Amino acid sequence: MNTPKYISANRAAEILGVTRRTIFRKLDAGLLTRYAMGGLLRLDENELHAVMAAANRNTADD
Numbered sequence: 131m132n133t134p135k136y137i138s139a140n141r142a143a144e145i146l147g148v149t150r151r152t153i154f155r156k157l158d159a160g161l162l163t164r165y166a167m168g169g170l171l172r173l174d175e176n177e178l179h180a181v182m183a184a185a186n187r188n189t190a191d192d
Contacts, residue, residue, distance in 0.1 A: 132176045134174045134175075134176060134177075135174065135175040135176060136165060136167060136172035136173065136174060136175070137172065137173055137174075137175045137178075138170070138171070138172065138173075139153045139154065139171055139173065141175075142162075142173045142175075142178055145175070145178060146178070146182065153173070156181075157173075161181060162177065162178065162181060163177060
């Protein structure tokens, strides 16, 4: 298993090429996990890439 690499919601949005609001929608829908670190919201970059890969596989199957 990969060591978690925690990133901000802004960085996650940059990686995905979406808005910060989209990241929060994915968090609210339970598609991404939020981690609180020192009062800051963080996401695991490895999880983000896994979610992207799964979405790409599902899109390819359609």
